[in-house]
Amino acid sequence: MLTGGIDVGAVSAKAAIVKDDELLFSSVIPTGSDAKKSALEVMHMTLDKANLAMREIELIVATGYGRFTIPFAQKQVTEITCHAKGASFLYPDTRTIIDMGGQDSKAIRINEHGEVMDFVMNDKCAAGTGRFLEVMAKVLEIDIEHLGELSLRSKNIINISSMCTVFAESEVVSLIASGAAREDIALGLHRAVVERVVGMTNKIRIAESVTLTGGVINNIGVVHALKEKLEVNINIPENPQIVGALGAAIIAKGYCQVHKFDYKEP
Amino acid sequence: MKISIADLIKDINAQSKKYLKTQNYIGWKCTYVPEEIILAAGFVPFRIMGANIGISKAKSYLQGNLNPYTQSCLECALNGEYDFLKGIIIGNSDDASRRLLDVWKKYLKNTFVYLFDVPKSMNEEAVQRYKLEIENLIQQLEKTFGIKITDASLRKAVKTINETRNILNSLNETRKKNSSFVKSSEFLEIMKLAMTQPKELFNKSFGLMLKEAVSKEKDIDVRSGPRILLTGSFQNQGWLTDIIEELGGSVVCEDICTRVRYFADNVDEESDDILLAISKRYIHKPPCARMVDLDKRLKHINSLIKEFDIDGVIYYLLKFDDPYLFEFPELKQSLRNNEIPVLLIESDHCLGAKEQIKTRIQAFLETLSIKINTLT
Numbered sequence: 001m002l003t004g005g006i007d008v009g010a011v012s013a014k015a016a017i018v019k020d021d022e023l024l025f026s027s028v029i030p031t032g033s034d035a036k037k038s039a040l041e042v043m044h045m046t047l048d049k050a051n052l053a054m055r056e057i058e059l060i061v062a063t064g065y066g067r068f069t070i071p072f073a074q075k076q077v078t079e080i081t082c083h084a085k086g087a088s089f090l091y092p093d094t095r096t097i098i099d100m101g102g103q104d105s106k107a108i109r110i111n112e113h114g115e116v117m118d119f120v121m122n123d124k125c126a127a128g129t130g131r132f133l134e135v136m137a138k139v140l141e142i143d144i145e146h147l148g149e150l151s152l153r154s155k156n157i158i159n160i161s162s163m164c165t166v167f168a169e170s171e172v173v174s175l176i177a178s179g180a181a182r183e184d185i186a187l188g189l190h191r192a193v194v195e196r197v198v199g200m201t202n203k204i205r206i207a208e209s210v211t212l213t214g215g216v217i218n219n220i221g222v223v224h225a226l227k228e229k230l231e232v233n234i235n236i237p238e239n240p241q242i243v244g245a246l247g248a249a250i251i252a253k254g255y256c257q258v259h260k261f262d263y264k265e266p
Numbered sequence: 267m268k269i270s271i272a273d274l275i276k277d278i279n280a281q282s283k284k285y286l287k288t289q290n291y292i293g294w295k296c297t298y299v300p301e302e303i304i305l306a307a308g309f310v311p312f313r314i315m316g317a318n319i320g321i322s323k324a325k326s327y328l329q330g331n332l333n334p335y336t337q338s339c340l341e342c343a344l345n346g347e348y349d350f351l352k353g354i355i356i357g358n359s360d361d362a363s364r365r366l367l368d369v370w371k372k373y374l375k376n377t378f379v380y381l382f383d384v385p386k387s388m389n390e391e392a393v394q395r396y397k398l399e400i401e402n403l404i405q406q407l408e409k410t411f412g413i414k415i416t417d418a419s420l421r422k423a424v425k426t427i428n429e430t431r432n433i434l435n436s437l438n439e440t441r442k443k444n445s446s447f448v449k450s451s452e453f454l455e456i457m458k459l460a461m462t463q464p465k466e467l468f469n470k471s472f473g474l475m476l477k478e479a480v481s482k483e484k485d486i487d488v489r490s491g492p493r494i495l496l497t498g499s500f501q502n503q504g505w506l507t508d509i510i511e512e513l514g515g516s517v518v519c520e521d522i523c524t525r526v527r528y529f530a531d532n533v534d535e536e537s538d539d540i541l542l543a544i545s546k547r548y549i550h551k552p553p554c555a556r557m558v559d560l561d562k563r564l565k566h567i568n569s570l571i572k573e574f575d576i577d578g579v580i581y582y583l584l585k586f587d588d589p590y591l592f593e594f595p596e597l598k599q600s601l602r603n604n605e606i607p608v609l610l611i612e613s614d615h616c617l618g619a620k621e622q623i624k625t626r627i628q629a630f631l632e633t634l635s636i637k638i639n640t641l642t
Contacts, residue, residue, distance in 0.1 A: 065625070078625050078628045078629040078632060079625070080625070080629035080632070081629060081632045081633070104622075115633070116636075117633070118602075118607070119629060121622070121625075
C-alpha cells in the first residue's frame with residue numbers, strides 16, 4: 001500500500017511517500033509565498049524520485065499551517081499528531097518530541113503507541129524559533145546554514161538575556177559594537193533559544209527518550225546546546241525536517257486500513 | 267414546528283429596544299455584585315462587558331498589564347457607551363477592577379459609582395461580612411436616589427432573578443443529552459440578554475418560548491464529537507467556542523462567569539432574613555479563581571465533568587488575569603490525575619492569531635478522538 005504525507009510549514013514544504021512500513025522517498029523545498037504551488041511541486045518532486053504517479057498513491061494526508069489549502073490531500077491532521085506518529089515510527093522508544101520549526105516550537109509527550117498525551121506550543125512571538133535565528137544570522141552577516149558551526153568555535157560564554165526578537169537584535173548589535181566575537185554571540189543565541197524551548201518542554205515533564213524534529217535541528221549549534229541542557233537520551237533523525245510529513249503518510253496508511261478512499265483528480 | 271434559538275434572540279432584542287428609553291439602568295461588573303439589590307431599588311441591572319475593540323483611550327488611564335477585558339470596559343465607558351447608566355457597581359474582584367473604579371470615579375459622569383467589597387473566603391464569617399456590605403450598598407442607594415428598598419421589593423426581586431436563573435439552567439440541562447440544540451455562541455447571546463435586559467421582560471417572553479422548546483428537545487439524544495467543558499476567565503465573545511465546534515468538538519458546558527457561574531444556585535425565597543439568604547447564595551455559589559478555595563472549585567468542575575459527561579477541558583486564560591494564571595497549574599495537575607485532558611488557550615480578549623489557536627484546538631480534539639475512538 002502506498003500513502004503520502006505533505007507538511008506545508010511556515011518556511012518549507014515537505015513531502016513523504018510510504019510503502020507499507022517503509023519510508024520510500026521524501027523532499028523539502030521552501031514554501032515561498034504560494035503554499036498551494038509549493039505543495040504540488042514538492043509532492044511531484046517526491047513522486048518523480050519514486051517513479052510513481054499521483055493516482056498510485058491511495059491517500060494523502062496534509063499537515064502544517066498550509067494543511068487546509070492543499071487540493072490533492074484528502075485529510076487534514078495537525079502537525080502535533082503527525083510529529084508524534086513520525087517520531088514514534090522512527091524511534092519507538094520516543095516519549096517526548098521537541099519540534100523546532102520556522103514559526104513554531106512545540107513539545108509533545110506521547111505514549112508507547114505514538115498517541116499524543118499532552119503538548120505545548122510557543123505563543124505568538126518568534127522567540128525560540130527558526131525565524132529568530134534567521135534574523136540574528138542576518139545581523140551577524142552570516143549564512144543561516146553556517147551559524148551552527150560558527151558557534152562551535154566559541155571560547156567565551158556570552159549571555160543573551162532578551163528573548164524578544166526585536167530586543168535581542170539590539171542586544172546583539174550592542175555586543176558587536178563592544179567588540180564581542182561573532183562565534184561567542186552565535187553560541188549565546190543558541191543557548192538562549194534552547195533555554196526557552198527546554199523551559200517550555202518542562203511544562204509537560206520530559207520523559208525519555210527525547211526525539212528532536214524540525215528544520216532548526218539541522219543547526220549543529222542548537223543540537224549541542226540541547227544535549228548540554230537536557231542530559232537525557234536524545235534521538236536525532238537523519239532528516240529531522242520530514243518527520244511531520246512522514247507521520248502524515250503513516251496516519252494516511254492507518255485511515256486506509258479502516259476506510260476505503262476514492263482517488264479524485266485534483 | 268422547530269423553534270430556532272436565533273429567532274428567539276431576534277425577537278427579544280427587538281422588544282427590549284423599546285424598553286431602553288423608558289427604564290433606568292444601573293451597571294454592574296463581576297458576578298459577585300448582587301443584582302437583587304439593584305432590581306429592588308427600581309433599576310434594571312445591566313452587566314458591563316466591554317467590547318471586541320482595540321484599546322486606545324483606556325491606555326492613557328490604565329497601565330498595560332491589567333486584563334484586556336477590564337481595559338475594554340473602560341474604553342467603552344470613555345466612548346460614552348455607558349453614559350445612560352445612572353450608576354455603576356464594580357465588584358472588588360481583582361486589582362484591575364479597583365483601578366477601573368478609580369478612573370471611573372474621577373473621569374466619568376455617572377451619578378453613583380460604588381466598589382462592592384467581596385470576601386475571599388467561603389465560610390460563615392464571609393456570609394456575615396457580605397451581608398454587611400449589602401446593607402451598606404442599600405443605604406448608599408437610598409441616600410443617593412432618595413428611594414426606599416423594602417423587604418417586599420427585595421423578595422420580589424429575588425423571585426424574579428431566581429426565575430431568570432431557572433430558565434438559563436434549564437437550557438443548560440438540555441445539553442446533557444442533546445449537544446446540538448443550542449450552540450455555545452447562541453447560549454452566549456441569550457446570556458447577554460439575561461444580564462443586560464429587564465429581567466421581567468426576559469422571563470416573560472423568553473422564558474415561555476424557551477420552556478416550550480426545551481421540553482421538546484431535552485430528551486432527544488444527540489452526541490457528536492468530543493464533549494468539551496470550557497472554564498477559566500471572563501468571556502463575552504463566541505469565536506473560541508465557534509472554532510471548537512467548527513473543528514468537530516461539542517461545547518456542552520461553560521464554567522465561566524458569563525454562564526454557569528452566573529446562573530448556578532438560587533436565593534432561598536422562604537428565608538425570614540432575605541439579606542442573609544442573598545448573602546449565602548453569593549458566597550456559596552460555584553467560586554471563581556479569585557475566591558481562595560481551590561478545592562471547592564475543583565469539586566465543582568469535577569461534578570460538571572461527571573454530569574455533562576465531559577471528554578476534555580479547555581481552559582481559557584485572558585492575558586494578565588492573574589487569579590486564573592495562578593490557579594491553572596494546580597487545576598491542570600488535579601484534572602490530569604483523574605485522566606481528564608486539559609488544553610490552555612491564552613488570549614488577549616479579541617481574536618488574533620486564529621490559525622495558531624486553531625492548530626492547538628484541532629490537535630487537542632485529535633487526542634480526545636483517539637481516546638474515545640472516533641478519529642478513524
